[in-house]
Amino acid sequence: MTSTPPTVRRGTPARFTESGLGWLLLLPSVVVFALFVFWPLGRTLYLSVHGNDLFGAPSVFVGAEHYREMLSAGFGKVLATTGLFTLFSVVPAVLGALFVVLLLEARIRGVRVLRTAFALPFAFSVATASVVFAVIYNPAIGVANGVLGSLGIDRVNWLTDPSIALPAVCAATVWMNFGYNVLVLSAGVAAISPEVVEAARLDGASGWRLASRITVPLLSPQLFFLVVVSTIHALQSFGQIHILTKGGPDQATTTLVYSIYEKAFAFGSSDFGSASAQAVVLLVVMLGCTAVQFGVLERRVHYR
Amino acid sequence: MKKFSLGRVAVYVVLGLAAIPVLFPIYYGFVGAVMGPGDLATYPPALVPHELYWQNISDVFRSVPLGRFYVNSAVQAGVITLAQIVTSILAAYAFAFLRLPAKAVTFGLFLATLMVPWEAIIIPNYLAVSGWGLARGGLTYLGLVLPFLASAFGTFLLRQAFLQFPTELRDAAVIDGCGHWRLLWRVIVPLSKPSIAAVGVYVFLSAWNQYFWPLILIRDSEYQTLQIGISQLNDAEVAQPGLVLAGVALSLLPTLAVVLFGQRYIVRGLTAGALR
Incomplete structure (x- = not known):
C-alpha cells in the first residue's frame, strides 16, 4: 500500500511517475502532429478516392477514378515540368555553389567578406526574391531586357514565352537556393581537418588537384545532403511559380504542387478529390527521395 | 606563403564575375527602392540612380x-x-x-x-x-x-x-x-x-x-x-517598380x-x- 514505484523521485510532483511525466512533456507535440500531420495524411488518402460536390465536400466513393484521370496527357506534362524544374533548379545551384566555395578556398584576401556576400541570398524569402525577379524580368522596363538591349539583342518575354518561362523561373530559384548551398558547403569545408589539406599541399597538391582529389571527395556527404534536400525543396516549390507565372504560359510552369493548388484553390476551384490524388503522388515521390537519402547514407556509414 | 601570382588574380576575376549575378538582385532590390520613375520606368532602365527618390518609401505605405x-x-x-x-x-x-x-x-x-x-x-x-x-x-x-x-x-x-x-x-x-x-x-x-x-x-x-x-x-x-502583401503589391503596382x-x-x-x-x-x- 505504501510501496511507491521506484521511478517516482522526490522533487517531481509526486503524482507523476517518470513515464507519466514523459508523456505529459510529449503531449503538446503529439497533439499537434496527430491533428495537423497524421490525421490529414489519412484524410488526403480518403479525399483522393472520393468525388466532391461543387463546394468541395466529399460525396461518393469513386475508387481510383482520380488516379485514372492522371493518365491523361495533361498530368504527364505536369510531371515532366516538375522533373525539369527540379533538375534545372537543383543541379546548377549545387554545382555553382561548389565552384564558388572551392575558389574561396584559394588563400586570398577578403575571403570572409566574399563568403558572406555569396551567402546573402539566404536572407531573401521566396516571395521577396520572386518579386525582385518579377521586376527584373519585366518585358518593357526590366533590367534583364535592358542589358540585352544594350548588347543589341531583342527583347525576350521572360515570363510569357512558353519556351523561356520555365528556365527563367529555374534561374530565379537557383539564385534563391545559392546562399543556403554556399553556407552548407562552407561549413563542410571548415570541418575538413587542416592536417589533411596541409599534408596534401606538402605533397605538392594544389589548385585543381587539391580540389578534385581532397576537397570534393571529403565534401561528398554535404554534396549528397544538398542534392537530396534541394530536390525535396524543389519538389515543394510554390511561391516563385505563383508570383512569377501563375503556372503559365500555357501550363509551361505548372509543377505538381502548383497543379494541386490550382485544382484545390485557384479561381474558386474546389476540386479537392483530384487535388488530393495528386497530393498522394507528391507524397510518394517525396518518400522515394527520403528512401534514397537513407539508403545511400546507410551505405556510406557501412562503408566507413 | 602569400605571393602574387597569375593564378591568384584569376581567382579574384572569376569570383568577381560569379558575384555579379549573385549580388545584383540584392543590390537592385535595395537601390531600386530609392530609384525614381525617371530611372526605372524607362528603357533601358538605369542601373545606378541619378537621384535618390525617397518618396517610394512613404508611397508604399499609402499603397498597402x-x-x-x-x-x-x-x-x-x-x-x-x-x-x-x-x-x-x-x-x-x-x-x-x-x-x-x-x-x-x-x-x-x-x-x-x-x-x-x-x-x-x-x-x-x-x-x-x-x-x-x-x-x-x-x-x-x-x-x-x-x-x-x-x-x-x-x-x-x-x-x-x-x-x-x-x-x-x-x-x-x-x-x-x-x-x-x-x-x-x-x-x-x-x-x-x-x-x-x-x-x-x-x-x-x-x-x-x-x-x-x-x-x-x-x-x-x-x-x-507581409509575404502575401508584397506579392499583392507587385500585382497591383506593376507600373511602379520603385514602389x-x-x-x-x-x-x-x-x-x-x-x-x-x-x-x-x-x-x-x-x-x-x-x-x-
Missing part, C-alpha cells in the same frame, strides 16, 4: 497597409517560434532523459513527420482549420499558427544537444532532490542556449517566410502577412538582421541538419 502586414507577420512568426521552442524543449527532454515505454516508436513517428511534405496534406488542413472558423477576423491569427506549434526538427536538434549532457548530471540532480522540472529549466535549458537559438533562428525564418498557407487561409486583408522594390526592401530588414547577426546559429543548425 505595410505596417499592419508587419504586425501580422510579427505575431504569426513570433507565436510559432516561441511555441515551437517550448514544445521542442519539452519533447526533447522526454526523449533524452526519461524512461518511457514505446519511446523509440514515438521518436520514429516524430521523425516521420519530417518526411510528409506540407503541400501533400494542406487540403485537409485547410478544410479543418477554415471549417473551425479560423480563417476570418482575429481568429485568423489562430488559424495561421495552429498547425505549426510543434516541430520534429526542433525536437531532434535539441534532443541531440541534451544527449551531450552526462547522465550523471541527471542522476545527481535527481538525488539532490532537484526534480526533472527544475533540472530542465535551471540547468539544461540555460546550458543549451546556443542550440535553442539555432532552432529559434530557423523556425523564425521559415515561419516569417511562409507563403502557401497564409495565401489560401487568409480572407480578410486586414490579417494579411514595389521599396516594399521588398522594407520587408527584408528583419530577416536580413536575423541572418547577419544569427549567422553562427544558422551554421550550427546547418551542420545539425547535415547529420540528420
Whole structure:
C-alpha cells in the first residue's frame, strides 16, 4: 500500500511517475502532429478516392477514378515540368555553389567578406526574391531586357514565352537556393581537418588537384545532403511559380504542387478529390527521395 | 606563403564575375527602392540612380497597409517560434532523459513527420482549420499558427544537444532532490542556449517566410502577412517598380538582421541538419 514505484523521485510532483511525466512533456507535440500531420495524411488518402460536390465536400466513393484521370496527357506534362524544374533548379545551384566555395578556398584576401556576400541570398524569402525577379524580368522596363538591349539583342518575354518561362523561373530559384548551398558547403569545408589539406599541399597538391582529389571527395556527404534536400525543396516549390507565372504560359510552369493548388484553390476551384490524388503522388515521390537519402547514407556509414 | 601570382588574380576575376549575378538582385532590390520613375520606368532602365527618390518609401505605405502586414507577420512568426521552442524543449527532454515505454516508436513517428511534405496534406488542413472558423477576423491569427506549434526538427536538434549532457548530471540532480522540472529549466535549458537559438533562428525564418498557407487561409486583408502583401503589391503596382522594390526592401530588414547577426546559429543548425 505504501510501496511507491521506484521511478517516482522526490522533487517531481509526486503524482507523476517518470513515464507519466514523459508523456505529459510529449503531449503538446503529439497533439499537434496527430491533428495537423497524421490525421490529414489519412484524410488526403480518403479525399483522393472520393468525388466532391461543387463546394468541395466529399460525396461518393469513386475508387481510383482520380488516379485514372492522371493518365491523361495533361498530368504527364505536369510531371515532366516538375522533373525539369527540379533538375534545372537543383543541379546548377549545387554545382555553382561548389565552384564558388572551392575558389574561396584559394588563400586570398577578403575571403570572409566574399563568403558572406555569396551567402546573402539566404536572407531573401521566396516571395521577396520572386518579386525582385518579377521586376527584373519585366518585358518593357526590366533590367534583364535592358542589358540585352544594350548588347543589341531583342527583347525576350521572360515570363510569357512558353519556351523561356520555365528556365527563367529555374534561374530565379537557383539564385534563391545559392546562399543556403554556399553556407552548407562552407561549413563542410571548415570541418575538413587542416592536417589533411596541409599534408596534401606538402605533397605538392594544389589548385585543381587539391580540389578534385581532397576537397570534393571529403565534401561528398554535404554534396549528397544538398542534392537530396534541394530536390525535396524543389519538389515543394510554390511561391516563385505563383508570383512569377501563375503556372503559365500555357501550363509551361505548372509543377505538381502548383497543379494541386490550382485544382484545390485557384479561381474558386474546389476540386479537392483530384487535388488530393495528386497530393498522394507528391507524397510518394517525396518518400522515394527520403528512401534514397537513407539508403545511400546507410551505405556510406557501412562503408566507413 | 602569400605571393602574387597569375593564378591568384584569376581567382579574384572569376569570383568577381560569379558575384555579379549573385549580388545584383540584392543590390537592385535595395537601390531600386530609392530609384525614381525617371530611372526605372524607362528603357533601358538605369542601373545606378541619378537621384535618390525617397518618396517610394512613404508611397508604399499609402499603397498597402505595410505596417499592419508587419504586425501580422510579427505575431504569426513570433507565436510559432516561441511555441515551437517550448514544445521542442519539452519533447526533447522526454526523449533524452526519461524512461518511457514505446519511446523509440514515438521518436520514429516524430521523425516521420519530417518526411510528409506540407503541400501533400494542406487540403485537409485547410478544410479543418477554415471549417473551425479560423480563417476570418482575429481568429485568423489562430488559424495561421495552429498547425505549426510543434516541430520534429526542433525536437531532434535539441534532443541531440541534451544527449551531450552526462547522465550523471541527471542522476545527481535527481538525488539532490532537484526534480526533472527544475533540472530542465535551471540547468539544461540555460546550458543549451546556443542550440535553442539555432532552432529559434530557423523556425523564425521559415515561419516569417511562409507563403502557401497564409495565401489560401487568409480572407480578410486586414490579417494579411507581409509575404502575401508584397506579392499583392507587385500585382497591383506593376507600373511602379520603385514602389514595389521599396516594399521588398522594407520587408527584408528583419530577416536580413536575423541572418547577419544569427549567422553562427544558422551554421550550427546547418551542420545539425547535415547529420540528420
